[in-house]
Amino acid sequence: MAFSEQEIRQLARLARLELTAEEVRMVGPQLERILEFVQQLAELNTDQVEPMTTALDIQNCWAADQVADGLQRSAALANAPQADGEHFLVPPVLPGGNG
Amino acid sequence: MTATRDDHGRFPFETIIGLEVHVQLKTVSKLFCRCSTKFGAAPNTQICPVCLGLPGALPVINQQAIELSIRAGLALNCRIPEFTKWDRKQYFYPDLPKGYQISQYDLPICAEGYLDLPETDTGEAAKRIGLFRAHLEEDAGKSMHDETGGLTQSRIDLNRCGTPLLEIVTKPDLRSAEEARRFLLELKLLLTHLEISDCEMQEGSLRVDANVNLHISAGNQKVVTPIVEIKNMNSFRAVERAIGFESLRQYDEWEETGATIQTVSKRTFGWNDVREQTFVQREKEESADYRYFPDPDLIPVALPAERVDAIRAALGELPSQTRTRFETQYQLKPYDADVIVNQGPTLVRYFEAVAKVAGDAKRTSAWIQQDVMRTLKEQQCELNDFPIAAPTLGQLLRKVTEGSLDNARARDVFQYLLRHGGTLDEATKALGIEAVDQSELDLLCDRLLAENAKVIDDVRGGKQQALGALIGQAKRINPNVNPGQLRQRLLEKINAV
Numbered sequence: 001m002a003f004s005e006q007e008i009r010q011l012a013r014l015a016r017l018e019l020t021a022e023e024v025r026m027v028g029p030q031l032e033r034i035l036e037f038v039q040q041l042a043e044l045n046t047d048q049v050e051p052m053t054t055a056l057d058i059q060n061c062w063a064a065d066q067v068a069d070g071l072q073r074s075a076a077l078a079n080a081p082q083a084d085g086e087h088f089l090v091p092p093v094l095p096g097g098n099g
Numbered sequence: 100m101t102a103t104r105d106d107h108g109r110f111p112f113e114t115i116i117g118l119e120v121h122v123q124l125k126t127v128s129k130l131f132c133r134c135s136t137k138f139g140a141a142p143n144t145q146i147c148p149v150c151l152g153l154p155g156a157l158p159v160i161n162q163q164a165i166e167l168s169i170r171a172g173l174a175l176n177c178r179i180p181e182f183t184k185w186d187r188k189q190y191f192y193p194d195l196p197k198g199y200q201i202s203q204y205d206l207p208i209c210a211e212g213y214l215d216l217p218e219t220d221t222g223e224a225a226k227r228i229g230l231f232r233a234h235l236e237e238d239a240g241k242s243m244h245d246e247t248g249g250l251t252q253s254r255i256d257l258n259r260c261g262t263p264l265l266e267i268v269t270k271p272d273l274r275s276a277e278e279a280r281r282f283l284l285e286l287k288l289l290l291t292h293l294e295i296s297d298c299e300m301q302e303g304s305l306r307v308d309a310n311v312n313l314h315i316s317a318g319n320q321k322v323v324t325p326i327v328e329i330k331n332m333n334s335f336r337a338v339e340r341a342i343g344f345e346s347l348r349q350y351d352e353w354e355e356t357g358a359t360i361q362t363v364s365k366r367t368f369g370w371n372d373v374r375e376q377t378f379v380q381r382e383k384e385e386s387a388d389y390r391y392f393p394d395p396d397l398i399p400v401a402l403p404a405e406r407v408d409a410i411r412a413a414l415g416e417l418p419s420q421t422r423t424r425f426e427t428q429y430q431l432k433p434y435d436a437d438v439i440v441n442q443g444p445t446l447v448r449y450f451e452a453v454a455k456v457a458g459d460a461k462r463t464s465a466w467i468q469q470d471v472m473r474t475l476k477e478q479q480c481e482l483n484d485f486p487i488a489a490p491t492l493g494q495l496l497r498k499v500t501e502g503s504l505d506n507a508r509a510r511d512v513f514q515y516l517l518r519h520g521g522t523l524d525e526a527t528k529a530l531g532i533e534a535v536d537q538s539e540l541d542l543l544c545d546r547l548l549a550e551n552a553k554v555i556d557d558v559r560g561g562k563q564q565a566l567g568a569l570i571g572q573a574k575r576i577n578p579n580v581n582p583g584q585l586r587q588r589l590l591e592k593i594n595a596v
C-alpha cells in the first residue's frame with residue numbers, strides 16, 4: 001500500500017501538521033509500514049462477524065442528570081497560552097465556523 | 100410536454116428543501132459531564148476537564164439525555180434501534196477544545212421517522228415530512244470576534260461545550276419556504292409540549308440549517324441546481340426569508356452561469372438578516388474529511404424494547420391528538436382547535452379548565468382567543484402570570500351562558516379582574532353588579548311601557564327593533580339589567596295586553 005505525496009500532504013493538512021518536503025518523504029514509508037502491520041488482520045475471514053464497536057464487555061454506563069462542580073475559571077484558564085481573565089484568547093476566527 | 104416561461108420570464112421550478120435542526124435537550128447537566136447547561140452564565144464558569152478535553156478525563160453519558168432523545172424519537176414516529184453508539188467527528192476549530200465532537204455516525208439513537216403537518220386555515224393541505232434520522236451529539240463552545248476592537252484576537256467561551264443536542268435530519272420533502280416554517284412550528288410545538296427542548300432560537304436552543312436546490316423544467320429538459328446549505332438563520336422568519344431568497348438566487352444563477360448539480364459541488368451560504376441576502380461562506384464541502392470513528396472512551400447504549408415501550412406509554416397526548424380531541428369532544432372548528440393547541444400545553448390546560456366550569460366550550464374558545472390571548476399579547480405576559488384563574492373565568496362565562504350576565508357586562512368584569520385579580524364575587528360586588536330579580540324587572544318594564552306608548556304600537560305593528568330604544572333607557576336606569584331578559588319580558592307584556 002503506497003502513499004502518494006499528495007495523500008500525505010492531505011493527511012497532514014487534516015491533522016494541521018506542517019511537513020517539510022523531507023518529512024513528507026520520510027513519513028510516507030513509515031505510514032505504509034504501520035498499515036502493512038494492521039493489514040495482517042485482513043487475512044481473517046470476517047464475513048460472518050458483526051463489527052465490534054468496543055473492546056469492553058459492558059453496556060449502559062450512565063450518570064444521573066445532576067449538576068456537580070467543575071473547575072474554577074482561574075484554574076481552567078491557568079494553562080491557556082493566552083487569556084483575558086474571562087476568556088481563552090486565540091488568533092482571530094471568522095464567525096460561523098465549522099461543524 | 101414542453102415547459103415554457105411564465106410572466107416573469109422564468110421556467111417553472113420546484114424548490115427542494117431538507118432541514119437539519121439542532122435542538123438543545125432540556126437537561127440540567129451536559130451530555131458527558133456534570134457541568135451545568137444553564138444559559139447566560141459568566142463565560143467559562145461551567146466547564147470541567149471532560150468538556151475541556153483535558154488528558155485523562157472520562158466522559159459518562161447523561162441518562163436523561165437518552166431519555167429525552169427517545170421521547171423525541173417516538174413523538175417523531177422514529178424507529179428506536181436496540182443499539183446505538185458514539186463516534187468522533189474530527190475537525191479543528193478554536194471552540195472545540197478536544198479537536199473532535201462526540202456525535203453519532205452510522206447508528207443514531209433515532210432511525211427513520213416522520214412529522215405530519217396539519218392543514219392550515221389558509222388552505223394548505225396536511226402533509227407528511229419524512230425524517231432520515233435524529234442523533235445525539237455535543238455542542239461546541241462560542242467564539243466571539245469583536246471587529247471594532249481590531250482583528251487581533253478572538254475570545255472563546257466554552258460554557259456551551261458538551262451541551263446535549265439532538266440533530267433532526269429531514270428528507271428533502273419540503274417544497275417551499277412557508278412549508279419549512281410550518282415544519283419548524285409543528286416541531287417546536289411537539290418538542291416544547293413534551294418538555295424535550297425550549298426551542299428558543301434566540302438562545303441557541305434551536306438551530307436550523309437548510310439544504311436547498313431547485314428542479315427546473317426548462318423546455319423539455321429537467322435541470323437540477325447545485326445544493327446550497329444555508330446557515331446562521333436566527334429566527335423562523337429568517338429561515339423562511341432565507342429559503343425564499345436562495346431559491347430565486349439559484350434560479351438566476353442557473354440562467355446566468357448554467358451551473359447544475361453535476362458541475363458545481365455543495366456550497367455553504369450564510370444569511371445576512373439585515374441585507375436579507377444569502378452569501379457564500381464555503382465554496383466546497385469537505386464532509387468526507389471528518390474521519391468518523393467509534394469513540395473508545397464511551398460505551399455503546401443498548402435500549403431494550405421494554406424501556407422504549409415505557410417511554411412510549413408515558414408520552415401522553417400529543418398536540419396533533421389534542422387537536423382531534425378538541426374537534427370531537429368540544430365540537431370546536433379545526434381552525435379554533437389549531438389556534439389553542441398551537442399556543443402550547445399551558446393554554447391547552449387553561450382552556451380545558453375554563454370550559455369545564457363554563458360548560459360552554461365554544462364560548463370559552465372565543466373568549467380565550469379574543470380576550471385572553473389578546474391581553475397576553477398586549478401586556479407581553481405569560482399565561483402563568485395571568486391574573487384571572489381558570490375557574491374564575493369559567494364562572495364568569497357560565498353566567499353569560501345562563502343569561503344572568505350579558506357580554507358587555509362580562510367584559511367589564513373581565514377588565515376588572517385583569518386589573519385587580521380576586522374572585523368573581525369580589526369583582527361583581529365592586530362593579531355594583533347584582534342580579535336583577537323578577538319583581539324589579541317587572542317594575543322596570545311597566546315603567547318603560549307606560550312612558551313609551553309609541554313603542555308598543557310599533558312592536559304590535561311588526562317593528563320589533565323599536566324595542567332597542569327601551570333597552571337603552573333601561574340600561575341607563577339600571578346597568579345590571581340583562582338586555583336579553585328585558586327584551587323577552589317586554590315582549591311578553593306587550594303581547595299580553
Ligand SMILES: [Zn+2]
Nearest residue numbers: 132134147150
Ligand atoms: Zn464539563
